Amino acid sequence: MKDGINMASIEKNNMIKPKPVIRCSKIYKSFRVRGRRIDVLKGVDLEVYPGEIVVIKGRSGEGKSVLQWIISGIDTPDSGEILFEDVPVHHLSNEEISIFRRQKIGLVFQNFNLIPSWTALENVESALLNNNMSEEEKRSRAAEILSGMELGDRLDNLPRELSIGQQQRVALARALINDPGLILADEPTGSVDDVTARDMLAILIPYIRKRKGAMIVTTHGSFQAVNHADTLYLLKDGILIPEKGRQDYQSY
Amino acid sequence: MIYRDAIRYAWRGIKRRQQLSAGAMLSYSLVSAIIVAVSFLPGGTRDAARNILWDIGAHSVAYIPRLTLEGCCIQTYSTERYDPAREGFVANNAPSNLIFDEQIEMIRRSPNVADASPYLMFRIRASTGQGEWVLGGIDLTRPVAYSATVVAESQVVEGEFIIPGDMERVMVELEFAGRYSLEAGSMLRLGDRYYEIAAIVNPPLRPGKANIYMSLPALRELVVTRLDEYREDPANAVLVESLGARYHEAAKADIAAVLGQTSRISSFGCSVPGITAMGITENAAWIISVIVIICMLLMAVKIQTSSVILRQVEIGILMAVGWTRGSILRQLMAESFLYALIGASAGILLSGSLILLFVPAEFMPAGGIFGRPVVWAAALLIPVCGATVAGMAACLKAFGMRTAEILRTI
Incomplete structure (x- = not known):
């Protein structure tokens, strides 16, 4: 009853902000190329809330992928803090970061990054490693999600035996199979035609809305996801410039 | 569960990379075959030659x-x-x-x-x-x-x-x-x-x-x-x-002890230098074999580390989707052990069969081909130890790669 009162109160007053899924503060990252230091990220601040789709635009080389990799723990920032559901990602060990990434984050790459010698089923199944499921369970779950993406008859095909669109869906299946709270999509439609891009969004957007997950999409040009963006940023000269205001998320 | 996963992925990898797998397994099988051959053939010929020398000089x-x-x-x-x-x-x-x-x-x-x-x-x-x-x-x-x-x-x-x-x-x-x-x-x-x-x-x-x-x-x-x-x-x-020839000097001493110091003992002494010469030949065979075995093991290490380099994209992707270093290590080690076990088994089987088929019984050591279990154990364990080194080298290679760097190259 008490909970009910509180919930009603929350809904009525719309007072409590939800916690961001990810919060990046003052992220700096530089590279040294032939002795010359190149500052890629110069103090990036970013918050992404549950259910929010953030699109980051920027030219090639501006550091969009680097930002995604830093958020996912694949790369480390020179300085700054990343909190994923209040957990400081940069304080985790290598093992913990890998597990965190596997359980919490779905990665979608521009070129899909499917393992060429593994079948569609095996590629999807690879994201289920060491999660205490039997082999049959893993296969069954991977097959189920692939079937849901109309690839039920292509389970045993290698990536090269699939069309670009099918490869994209396999990559999506791998990203979504662990039901992640955050999707990081790096130029996800950079290699596909408009129809395939639309099909992909037809899978991702409902997933985010239904799951109350969050998605950060990077793109270097026009992208259909911009139309779905709740928040739009431009990454330029190492900093994020808001282009389209966050809607209701801060007072969600 | 995690080890079953590692073995399953390793076995899949072995089947998919047939040439590399064949190369690594061939190295291990040669190691085992050499161990078996060197243990039985010089041992057998040594015993046979020693028998001959005994006839002459004992x-x-x-x-x-x-x-x-x-x-x-x-x-x-x-x-x-x-x-x-x-x-x-x-x-x-x-x-x-x-x-x-x-x-x-x-x-x-x-x-x-x-x-x-x-x-x-x-x-x-x-x-x-x-x-x-x-x-x-x-x-x-x-x-x-x-x-x-x-x-x-x-x-x-x-x-x-x-x-x-x-x-x-x-x-x-x-x-x-x-x-x-x-x-x-x-x-x-x-x-x-x-x-x-x-x-x-x-x-x-x-x-x-x-x-x-x-x-x-x-x-x-x-x-x-x-x-x-x-x-x-x-x-x-x-x-x-x-x-036997090796007891000959002791036997002569025993005879002298019984017959007294004025006794004379005439014997043919060919056995001693003969056996010494045989020992040199046998040692040389062992030294050469050890060198070949080391080369084979190094080749296995090289093949497996090369395999890791060739698979850096795969490893990078797996780490990106959340495979831990431990998972990669288990898979690489499982692959390495499977290479060694399959290769060593093949080498043991092949060399054992060839010895049984082509080596005359008189050249076999006492107890025949099954009389030296330590040889078979060594033929299995040395490749497995080599596989441990090769697997560790492959892991070091893999862990030296940064996922972000690999993904940038794709």
Whole structure:
């Protein structure tokens, strides 16, 4: 009853902000190329809330992928803090970061990054490693999600035996199979035609809305996801410039 | 579960990368095959060669030279039927003292001696009236001892080898037979007795070489007729078969301990340098094999680390989707162990089959091919140890890669 009162109160007053899924503060990252230091990220601040789709635009080389990799723990920032559901990602060990990434984050790459010698089923199944499921369970779950993406008859095909669109869906299946709270999509439609891009969004957007997950999409040009963006940023000269205001998320 | 996953992914990887897998497994199988081959073939040939060398050099003829005519004077000589200047106990063409059964028994009991046999050599005046003949009395019940030191059945040129119980048949040496125009079946007078020549024999030059060979009891009977005083069952030499070439020196020491420091032991010493030479050859074979084994293991390491480099995209993607370093390590190690186990098993099976098919039994070590379990264990464990190193090297290579760097290259 008490909970009910509180919930009603929350809904009525719309007072409590939800916690961001990810919060990046003052992220700096530089590279040294032939002795010359190149500052890629110069103090990036970013918050992404549950259910929010953030699109980051920027030219090639501006550091969009680097930002995604830093958020996912694949790369480390020179300085700054990343909190994923209040957990400081940069304080985790290598093992913990890998597990965190596997359980919490779905990665979608521009070129899909499917393992060429593994079948569609095996590629999807690879994201289920060491999660205490039997082999049959893993296969069954991977097959189920692939079937849901109309690839039920292509389970045993290698990536090269699939069309670009099918490869994209396999990559999506791998990203979504662990039901992640955050999707990081790096130029996800950079290699596909408009129809395939639309099909992909037809899978991702409902997933985010239904799951109350969050998605950060990077793109270097026009992208259909911009139309779905709740928040739009431009990454330029190492900093994020808001282009389209966050809607209701801060007072969600 | 995590190890089952690792083995499952490893097995899948092995099946998919057939050429690399075949290369790594071939390296391990060669390692095992070399271990088996080197352990069995030089071991077998060494044992076979040692057997041959034993035949040559693991025997001896021991006697006690009589330093003065009066010496210890165990025997005295009849002046009527015996001329001390011309007849008597000789060994190696020199007068010798007697050796008795209890001494021979002591030698026989030595742990370094396979057998010891009494041998009686007696010089008798020739029945032709000129010169002397040397008679050799053999204990025909002990062929192990006499056949390599005095005369062997294989050295019969004509006729048949005498047998135990032959009291009136003798064998004569080929050159002797030629000199007196003797042949098998001829009769020969020795002292007052006649003997049938059972065989013409041609033994090589040996300390126990005589002109005429007869059974020990027959010669003893003959000697009695030549001496006034004669102790029962004498011999003046002992034929000794050492337990093996490696025991030969110890056996000689045991003989000297029984017969005294004035005794002489004639033996062929080929076995010692022969075995030393064989040891050098065997050691060289081992050294070469160890070098080849190390090269093969290094090749396996190289193949597996190259495989990691070729698979860096795969590893990078797997790490990006959340595989931990532990997962990668388990998979690479599982692959490495599977390579080693499959390769080693194939190598063991192949080399074992080839040895069984093509290596003659006499070249096999004692116990045959299954007589050395330690060899089989080594043939399996050394590749597995190599696989551990190779797997660790592959892991180090993999862990040296940064996921972000790999993803940038895709």
